[in-house]
Amino acid sequence: MLEKKGTILSVREDLKVFDCTIRDGGLVNNFYFSDEFVKAHYEMCVKAGVDYMEIGKNVSPTLMSEDEYGAWNFCKEEDIRRVVGENNTNLKIAVMSDIGRSLKEELRPKNESVVDMIRIATYIHQIPAAIELIEDAHAKGYETTVNIMAISKVSEKELDEVLEALSKTNVDVIYIADSFGSFYPEQIRDLTEKYLSFAEKSGKKVGIHAHNNLQLAYANTLEAMIYGASFLDVTVSGLGRGAGNCPLELLLGFLKNPKYKQMPVLEFIENYIVDLEKKLDWGYSIPYMITGQLNEHPRAAMKARDEGDTKYREFFKTISFME
Template structure:
């Protein structure tokens, strides 16, 4: 039985969405089905699926997915008999029509995402999700770019718009545990809905940061199998389940089964688990979106510049997801100034 001090922690698994960044959004139906089946067997509460940047995001600018949204959703929905299915959408990439289609294809939870200072853009779409009868959640991207007070205000605004859970994504893997504690505590004090934390492992702190979020009052934590995700990857799901179990916390996930699901992910989804390499460390320190790793490496090679310098320059420009076209521009400026 859960004690009042140790509430149940709901783990939200975006392996089949955030993991898409690591493979150029090229997972096929067999891969989606295999992991969804394993996660369902482990009783993972929520399995999120889609293009790495969410509904409607497949494009030349940020990468075309192998499968369209409808195919991804129907494939995963058919494999989930106990787990709920989640989707993610950022206004500007996805539309109300995408939301309607996603719910029609069985999405139970819909996350509407916005840059950390722009929660106002979520109002319409959070309302659409509520009208469709799905659970509406709001998340703030690149949250290290705003302080605790502003994040709390932005989250409270999303609750006013109808969000039934709100929280922050450490999109660049920039946080230290103390940063997470300060921000999550401020958000928890400002809202009366569950608080979400989504970590990335650029500085090797994703599990520690997720535990800090739990201790600060977050009750919905994102994590992926083997950490499969953008850049250095996400909080590692099977490790987090084991750590929370050791702390006496209840996730409802079977440890043996989630270890087996992680093996499926390792075998079927990825060439190798994400690593905290030199690029990841610099990306985290610079506060640059983890999903930029692949395009930064490609453009740095083409332009003949050091990818570490390119990440630092992008950090100085405070470039965010959706501004991939600036990577080439910044690289060319670096090339010119280094002559």
């Protein structure tokens, strides 16, 4: 039986607040954030006591066009340093590597980079390539995490086999990724127990990356945390693909560790997010609810939102018969 890790008043030193605003938010605007926005966000993370900031993806420019995506889809070293300098702070910088879009040959050694962590995003069928990238990043001196995507679509046997394989690698953190925003807290609790059973035997941590299709991103993040997950993914105002993520300001308002400060986040929201909300579309809506309930990728919901389609009953019927 899985036991709770402390109480609502506990200060857990193992907890790490992981801000994904630029990376997950970049999926909303093709990573076209200005340097001013990213620098203000970086400074907010430092002041708020955030542990990690994911500044974007390190997609290879040979695989995706720099004419179609902003700088933070590629995270070249000079672009990152233009914002964070030498990053002489307690905040660690991370970038995400998508299997099939990032090339290990382009990843420089850690001692030549201001980046601290490489996050690998992978589907089940890409695990061999993910393990290869994990070991390469580890050998070059980086911390590593792995996000196994779309786990709501795979069998328990498949997931067990993948977790067993990952437990034997040098990855530091294995993430529960609720890719479609379809999980409920009880399911997250069970997944946390499963992931921990594989991770802890080899000294690894477990993280949670939630989406808000069912308005459960915050609840699911707390559920995973209470039962032992220690890396907690968040974004400012939930900014992220589709229904968005667990809001940073909500989590910081809950955590009892005095190192975390909520006011810098509220200041950033006032100065940058209020205006951004008028230009970009993200967060809970009926189409995202439907894809979450039916355990489907939100791409159809994103299309419906873009087209202003409010024929929700027809949308529900269409998604129901997608399989």
